[in-house]
Amino acid sequence: MCIVAIAWQLFDELPLVAFSNRDEFLERPTESLHQWSDQPIYAGRDKQSGGTWLGVHQEAHKGIYRHNGRWAAVLNFRDGVQASNDERSRGALVTEFLTSCLSPMDFARNIDLQAYAGFNLIVGDATQAVIINNRGHAPTPLYAGLHVISNGQPEDSWFKTERLRGRLRQEVLPLIAENNSPEYWQQAAFNVLSDHTKAPVDELPDTGMAFEIEQTLSSVYIEPVAFGHNGKNVPNYGTRTQSILTLSKHSNKSAHVTAEIISREFDDCSK
Template sequence: MCIVAIAWQLFDELPLVLLSNRDEFLQRPTERLHQWADQPIYAGRDSQSGGTWLGIHQHQHQGVYEQNGRWAAVLNFRDGIQAREDERSRGELVTGFLTSELSPLAFARQIDLQDYAGFNLIVGDSQQAVIVNNRGHAPTPLYAGLHVLSNGQPDDSWFKTDKLRGRLRQEVLPLISEDNRLHYWQDAAFNVLSDTNAAPADRLPDTGMGADVEQALSSIYIEPIAFGATAQSMPTYGTRTQSILTLHHKEESGIKAHLISRETNNIARSN
């Protein structure tokens, strides 16, 4: 189901700090973070549909990796509406933006919203970040601040989004203010992303699922669970990837994107 936190334009040298958990069915085939051979993209890859949930523009030219500062992330929208077989993969929205030359706002405005199952999409570069969904939220530039969203409307107050926002303000953003080098605050960020505390019964959202499922999905990090089966069944779903994406102002080279991901303690890094 996924959760994303974006510290946008809060730090002079780090205009973007993005933290993300990707929640997915455990059997869905996935390639870990890598430089794609067929497109100028650095990201993990959904082997089933060919797209991605989070990535940056990056390509190799004469042995050197080059970037243009474009980044994007997509989350599904949980409202009980079943996806149709003829709908396009939501991962195409990320790859489409990363390979486009349109501004974030122009790209968001030209999406044929009804071609996809429910989604929240965030697209950006070093100057602008835009969020859009196909559940009534028009393309809207992000204001400078901390934004946390999951699988409802961007301004919904879910237990997991409130918990992540609070922990970031207390435990991670102060560290970045002290020293914005990734190694200084990376462990704290991954620790916050690994919070397994579930919501109390009175803080569960109503997204068309049973209370037991809502509670299992209510934590920042979703431990492996069995969907639609008995407790003795093998787990089928959970948090599979945790990622940190930053844009860094460097005097000698301009904007530099850094993306790292962690899957079962394996870490891959951008060049």
């Protein structure tokens, strides 16, 4: 299901700070965060379909890493419509943008929207970020600010998106403003991403799922749960990866940008 918060152009030296939880079935094979050998990408990898949910462009040459500032994240769209077997993997959208030369807006405008199951996609570089989905949301540049997106429309105010937004504003963004060194604020960010508070009944979204499932999925961090019809009533779904992605601007004349992702992984669905 997943959730992503993007602090865009709020800090001079950190034009991007993205906070992400990836929620997934445990049996879906996944590779940890790494430099891909076949593409200039630094990301985790979905071994089932070959794409990723969050990544940056990174080239490795003789131990030296080069970045061009490109980054992307994708989330599924929860509207009760099941993906069909002939639809492409949503993770391919991320990899194709990271290896493309198109601007974020041009890339978004050229997506074959009907080729994929429901998605929210955010693509960007150091100067422009664009959000698009294939459920009626046209390519739209992000304005400077904090954007929180989950599995509905980008403007939807779900309990989990508002809770993450509020806690980041109160507990994390002030720390970054005070001192942008990662060791000063990243633990606080991971603490916020680990919030497992569930929504009250009257604040649940209506996405076509049963009440019990909707409430289980209503927290920022999804605790281990037996999801679907696995017949064993043992946890098979939950938050598997927490990530923080940053772009750092350097003050030299080359305006060099460095991209970095820090991740925590819970393949057994336990923190």
